[in-house]
Amino acid sequence: xxxxxxxxxxxxxxxxxxxxxxxxxxxxxxxxxxxxxxxxxxxxxxxxxxxxxxxxxxxxxxxxxxxxxxxxxxxxxxxxxxxxxxxxxxxxxxxxxxxxxxxxxxxxxxxxxxxxxxxxxxxxxxxxxxxxxxxxxxxxxxxxxxxxxxxxxxxxxxxxxxxxxxxxxxxxxxxxxxxxxxxxxxxxxxxxxxxxxxxxxxxxxxxxxxxxxxxxxxxxxxxxxxxxxxx
Numbered sequence: 462x463x464x465x466x467x468x469x470x471x472x473x474x475x476x477x478x479x480x481x482x483x484x485x486x487x488x489x490x491x492x493x494x495x496x497x498x499x500x501x502x503x504x505x506x507x508x509x510x511x512x513x514x515x516x517x518x519x520x521x522x523x524x525x526x527x528x529x530x531x532x533x534x535x536x537x538x539x540x541x542x543x544x545x546x547x548x549x550x551x552x553x554x555x556x557x558x559x560x561x562x563x564x565x566x567x568x569x570x571x572x573x574x575x576x577x578x579x580x581x582x583x584x585x586x587x588x589x590x591x592x593x594x595x596x597x598x599x600x601x602x603x604x605x606x607x608x609x610x611x612x613x614x615x616x617x618x619x620x621x622x623x624x625x626x627x628x629x630x631x632x633x634x635x636x637x638x639x640x641x642x643x644x645x646x647x648x649x650x651x652x653x654x655x656x657x658x659x660x661x662x663x664x665x666x667x668x669x670x671x672x673x674x675x676x677x678x679x680x681x682x683x684x685x686x687x688x689x690x691x692x
Contacts, residue, residue, distance in 0.1 A: 463482045463483070463667055463668055464482070464483040464484075465477070465478075465479035465480035465481065465482065465483065466480045466481045466482070466483050466508075466578075466579070466615045467479075467480040467507055467511070468480055468481060468500075468503065468504050468507060469503045469504060469506060469507025469508075469510075469683075470500070470503055470504075470683070470684045470685065470686055471685045471686060472675070472677070472685060472686030472687055472688035472689075473643075473660070473677075473684075473686045473688075475686075475688045476662055476670060476671040476673075476675065476686065476688055477662065477665065477668065477670050477671075478668065478669055478670065481615055481641065481665075482615075482640065482641070482665065482666070482667055482668055483613075483615055484610065484613050484614070484615055485615055485616075485639075485640040485641055485665075485666070486606045486609060486610060486615075486616045486618065486638070486639045486640050486641075487615075487616070487617050487618070487639055487640060487641035487642070487643060487665075488585070488617075488618050488619075488620050488630065488635045488636055488638075488639040488641070488642050488643070489501070489617055489618070489619050489620070489643045489645065490619070490620040490621070490622050490629075490630050490635070490636070490642065490643070490644055490645070491621075491622055491627075491644065491645030491646055492621065492622050492624075492627065492646065492647065493621075494647075495645035495646060495647065495658060496645060496658070496677075496679045496684050497583070497584070497619040497620075497645060498522075498530060498583055498619065499530070499534065499679060499683055499684055500617070500619070500643075500645070500684055501517070501581035501583055501617050501619060502517075502527070502530060502531045502534070502536060502538075502581070502683075503534070503536075503683040503684055504579060504581065504617055505517060505538075505547065505579055505581055506531065506536045506538070508578060508579040509538070509541050509546060509547060513546075513577075513578045513579055514545075514546050514547065514575060514576045514577045514578060514579075515541075515546070515547050515548075515577055515578070515579040515580070515581070516547070516548050516549075516550065516571075516572065516575065516577045516579070516580050516581070516614075517547070517548070517549045517550070517581045517583070518549075518550045518552060518568075518580070518581065518582045518583065519549065519550070519551050519552070519583050520551075520552050520554045520560075520583065520584060520587040520588060521583065521584070521587065522551075522583075523551050524542075524549040524551065527549055528542075528549075534681065534682060534683045535681065535682060536683075545575075548575065548577075552564070552588075554587055554588075554590070554591060560588075560591065561591065561601065564588075564605060564608075565604070565608070568608060568609070569608045569609075569611065569612055572609070572612040572614055573612055577612075577614055578613075578614050578615065579614060579615055579616075579617075580609055580614050580615070580616040580617070581616075581617045581618075581619075582605075582616065582617070582618045582619070583618075583619045584618070584619040584620055584621065585602060585605075585618045585619070585620050585630075585635050586619075586620045586621040586630065586631050586632070586635075588601070588602075588605075589601070589602065589631075589632050589634065589635075595632075595634075598632055598634055599634050599638075602634050602635060602638045603638050606638045606639065618635060618639065620635045620636075622644075622646070627644065627646045628644055628646075628661075628663060636663070636664075640665070640666045640667075641662070641664055641665040641666060642662075642663040642664050642665075643660065643661070643662055643663065644660070644661045644663050645658065645659075645660055645677075646658075646659055646661075647659075648674070657676050658676065658677050658678060658679065659674050659675060659676055659677065660674075660675050660676075660677045660686055661673070661674045661675070671688075675687065675688055675690065676690050
């Protein structure tokens, strides 16, 4: 029996028959505006509500911006930071050598000493842009996944999708390294002449899960997956 970690996203845990497998690395991929960062924050907030500790690693936004993003959905993360239950780490993509060195040398020990059970890495697409060759990108991503996996924490990595294939990440690497892949995308509903947000669990190792393309929405309380709805 695989232990589950609740995502805090209504409908998704139902599709996963209880939540993400504990200790897995899961890639949440999608284009701009599909809610990848919101997904990560919602996942961390659920852990905090359950008394867990979390780490948010960003290559884009600073801690102030991330806190404001969370507050927009009613998640006040500042008290958790003050109580040393949440830490936000901003990595500088402009200094590639230092950034990679910090991830490799400091992250595993910090996760263990901090006691974090949930990690969000936003985004691996930006991290991969620090490398020139496909080989270096693949090795780095694999090493990052293994480093986190050895700590026992459950990790979400966000990734941008390939413009020509919404079920593949921009560099085509993260989905092969990860234990699970959740795809967020816009789908045109022709008879309604509108765009609908859809979610699909593309893969999730070691558990049964729904593979249905399912509509979801982003509202005042974050993401909500309409598991019973037909697209």
